[in-house]
Amino acid sequence: MSKTHIIALDAMGGDFGPSVVIPAAAYVLETQKDISFLIFGDEKRVNPILDQHPKLKSACTFTHTDIAISGTDKPSRALRNGKGSSMRLAIEAVKEGKAHGVVSAGNTGALMVMSKLILKSLPGISRPAIASIMPTAKGKTVMLDLGANLECDAEILTQFAVLGAVYARVVQGINEPTVGLLNVGTEEMKGHDEIRAAAEVLSTVPFPGKYHGFIEGDDITKGTVDVVVTDGFTGNVALKTAEGVAKLTKHFLTDAFKSSPLAIVGYLLSMGAIKKMKDKVDPRKYNGGMFLGINGICVKSHGGSDVLGTQNAILVAADLIRNDFNAQVANEIEQLMEQESFVQAVGV
Amino acid sequence: MSKTHIIALDAMGGDFGPSVVIPAAAYVLETQKDISFLIFGDEKRVNPILDQHPKLKSACTFTHTDIAISGTDKPSRALRNGKGSSMRLAIEAVKEGKAHGVVSAGNTGALMVMSKLILKSLPGISRPAIASIMPTAKGKTVMLDLGANLECDAEILTQFAVLGAVYARVVQGINEPTVGLLNVGTEEMKGHDEIRAAAEVLSTVPFPGKYHGFIEGDDITKGTVDVVVTDGFTGNVALKTAEGVAKLTKHFLTDAFKSSPLAIVGYLLSMGAIKKMKDKVDPRKYNGGMFLGINGICVKSHGGSDVLGTQNAILVAADLIRNDFNAQVANEIEQLMEQESFVQAVGV
Numbered sequence: 267m268s269k270t271h272i273i274a275l276d277a278m279g280g281d282f283g284p285s286v287v288i289p290a291a292a293y294v295l296e297t298q299k300d301i302s303f304l305i306f307g308d309e310k311r312v313n314p315i316l317d318q319h320p321k322l323k324s325a326c327t328f329t330h331t332d333i334a335i336s337g338t339d340k341p342s343r344a345l346r347n348g349k350g351s352s353m354r355l356a357i358e359a360v361k362e363g364k365a366h367g368v369v370s371a372g373n374t375g376a377l378m379v380m381s382k383l384i385l386k387s388l389p390g391i392s393r394p395a396i397a398s399i400m401p402t403a404k405g406k407t408v409m410l411d412l413g414a415n416l417e418c419d420a421e422i423l424t425q426f427a428v429l430g431a432v433y434a435r436v437v438q439g440i441n442e443p444t445v446g447l448l449n450v451g452t453e454e455m456k457g458h459d460e461i462r463a464a465a466e467v468l469s470t471v472p473f474p475g476k477y478h479g480f481i482e483g484d485d486i487t488k489g490t491v492d493v494v495v496t497d498g499f500t501g502n503v504a505l506k507t508a509e510g511v512a513k514l515t516k517h518f519l520t521d522a523f524k525s526s527p528l529a530i531v532g533y534l535l536s537m538g539a540i541k542k543m544k545d546k547v548d549p550r551k552y553n554g555g556m557f558l559g560i561n562g563i564c565v566k567s568h569g570g571s572d573v574l575g576t577q578n579a580i581l582v583a584a585d586l587i588r589n590d591f592n593a594q595v596a597n598e599i600e601q602l603m604e605q606e607s608f609v610q611a612v613g614v
Numbered sequence: 615m616s617k618t619h620i621i622a623l624d625a626m627g628g629d630f631g632p633s634v635v636i637p638a639a640a641y642v643l644e645t646q647k648d649i650s651f652l653i654f655g656d657e658k659r660v661n662p663i664l665d666q667h668p669k670l671k672s673a674c675t676f677t678h679t680d681i682a683i684s685g686t687d688k689p690s691r692a693l694r695n696g697k698g699s700s701m702r703l704a705i706e707a708v709k710e711g712k713a714h715g716v717v718s719a720g721n722t723g724a725l726m727v728m729s730k731l732i733l734k735s736l737p738g739i740s741r742p743a744i745a746s747i748m749p750t751a752k753g754k755t756v757m758l759d760l761g762a763n764l765e766c767d768a769e770i771l772t773q774f775a776v777l778g779a780v781y782a783r784v785v786q787g788i789n790e791p792t793v794g795l796l797n798v799g800t801e802e803m804k805g806h807d808e809i810r811a812a813a814e815v816l817s818t819v820p821f822p823g824k825y826h827g828f829i830e831g832d833d834i835t836k837g838t839v840d841v842v843v844t845d846g847f848t849g850n851v852a853l854k855t856a857e858g859v860a861k862l863t864k865h866f867l868t869d870a871f872k873s874s875p876l877a878i879v880g881y882l883l884s885m886g887a888i889k890k891m892k893d894k895v896d897p898r899k900y901n902g903g904m905f906l907g908i909n910g911i912c913v914k915s916h917g918g919s920d921v922l923g924t925q926n927a928i929l930v931a932a933d934l935i936r937n938d939f940n941a942q943v944a945n946e947i948e949q950l951m952e953q954e955s956f957v958q959a960v961g962v
Contacts, residue, residue, distance in 0.1 A: 402862070403862055416798065449851075450850040453686075455688065457847070458847065482850075483853065483858055484854045484855065484857050484858030484861065485858070487855075487858035487859055488858060488861075499798055499805070499848065502798040502831070503797075503831045503844075503851070504855040506832045507832065507834055507852040507855050507856050508831070508859045509832050510831055511855075511860055511863075512863065513832065513835065513836075514750070517751055518891045522884070522888055522891035523887060525890065528884065529883065529886070529887035531880075532880045532882070532884025532887070534880070535879050536871060536881055538874070539873045539874055539876075540870050543870035547862075547863070
């Protein structure tokens with residue numbers, strides 16, 4: 267297969283910059299025959315590592331810039347001062363058709379604001395969302411928004427439902443994905459006005475998924491639905507709370523195994539099985555926040571990601587590119603716009 | 615010690631009614647020398663179980679009613695039709711000074727609405743909150759609101775901070791409890807208007823705790839602060855998400871131990887240690903949603919609680935009563951009201 271899919275990489279983002287981005291890219295290049303890279307970053311930091319990966323060095327195009335967005339910059343400041351930065355150049359490569367998608371571990375707010383400004387939103391989508399995959403008892407679920415839009419009205423929540431459902435169908439291959447609205451109870455009268463209005467739209471108007479109804483926080487990991495829709499404030503808190511509980515459990519479990527000689531022997535015997543379980547919930551395997559609704563594939567890798575996590579974020583972008591996610595969303599939205607009931611209800 | 619503290623029990627609430635409430639009360643009566651009970655419920659269901667606990671039967675006062683609030687009733691309906699119900703009679707016992715607090719596993723919305731109507735809010739508190747204890751890496755933290763008030767302005771969030779801080783100081787014995795506002799980031803500019811306004815008040819006006827700043831979802835289990843303050847929508851989703859992740863981890867862990875003969879042997883050897891860990895995060899030990907800000911001690915037990923969970927909810931109420939929590943809050947609020955800066959900022 268020829269290298270038909272090109273990903274623009276911001277090598278300077280995240281806590282570890284090129285020291286994780288370059289090895290991750292080298293691994294993906296080796297294992298994914300259709301993927302190649304444009305790499306943007308500071309040659310002083312990138313070249314020494316690129317030299318250790320000769321195959322990647324010869325296969326990718328590297329562009330030097332000594333400007334990088336700081337992780338602590340406000341998005342507005344990043345936008346003002348970020349011209350020519352590795353993040354911005356990577357996004358512009360997508361805009362100019364030189365790459366099919368961009369991956370960055372840099373400042374989330376800056377990446378969202380810059381990609382919205384440069385790539386724009388998809389037609390019919392007023393607010394792109396950050397989506398991610400979560401492990402569940404039944405497999406996986408996609409959840410959005412995880413922090414791009416803190417306050418969301420019914421129109422925006424409905425658009426998230428469309429984006430999530432198209433993702434589940436196109437990328438995950440679920441024929442009729444179920445969509446749930448995250449709420450404080452499952453009864454109809456629960457929640458605030460915005461969420462009840464979104465429920466009204468989703469339960470009456472045909473859209474690419476199947477509306478399940480309201481779900482509660484514990485339904486996320488139960489795998490009650492394929493797509494969890496929520497506002498960015500709630501989604502961000504829920505995601506980080508989940509990460510916190512997972513870490514606490516790991517901490518308590520480690521303590522338990524260390525608590526007696528018998529437990530240590532028990533641990534040694536069950537180590538293989540426990541490793542399998544840890545693998546199942548390894549957050550690095552779920553790394554890759556997708557900016558759905560942007561007119562261009564854009565994936566945010568966690569700032570603290572290691573090589574494995576970064577590889578996964580690149581693979582998430584690759585999957586969106588291979589499945590031509592944005593064209594599929596645009597197509598769905600166009601069909602929805604032809605339904606008068608949808609246009610009236612959602613006001614797109 | 616004489617039975618100086620009397621708790622009114624709604625025996626009919628929750629999935630199991632008197633079959634868990636009565637044995638739990640019997641256990642508490644046995645172990646807590648200062649606690650006695652008024653029990654309200656249907657004699658046909660309560661008496662056969664009470665007969666099995668002769669000590670409790672002779673020590674408590676039982677009042678028959680065949681009216682009970684259904685778990686699925688809307689609060690407004692429960693209020694209209696709930697006169698003479700076991701829940702209402704238990705709350706009225708507190709109002710009439712016959713009991714020092716009430717515990718019910720019934721309909722949360724009905725219990726909140728009814729206790730607000732009958733017992734009223736504490737002076738200076740406009741909206742009572744549901745608070746609960748969460749396990750953390752460092753010990754325990756108290757979190758509120760968990761679902762009573764879906765939308766909260768700065769004034770309400772500030773009142774929650776006062777309630778939580780007084781709880782941590784008076785009941786948990788933490789001299790200067792730290793208070794964090796749950797947000798999507800720790801930087802000052804993060805979050806929506808209400809939360810930033812609450813941060814402004816808490817960081818400038820003296821109140822019973824020490825304002826830590828914004829915290830994120832994973833800070834809950836890290837134990838970053840003693841008191842986590844949030845609106846009821848976010849708090850409810852975060853709590854249930856945490857419960858869901860804990861269940862999923864348990865499920866994966868059980869699977870892992872069953873996955874090979876070696877792992878089974880490993881499990882048998884480390885069983886004691888794992889049991890200790892499970893005990894540490896056993897949700898039954900954290901059962902008991904405190905309605906802080908009501909002018910009367912009111913604790914909600916989880917609808918699905920077993921005897922151990924119900925015992926814990928009763929002990930939570932006992933601790934609030936023993937420490938005279940409401941008088942302490944009233945005293946703190948009175949002092950705060952004397953500070954002109956607080957009154958201006960919070961508008962109580």
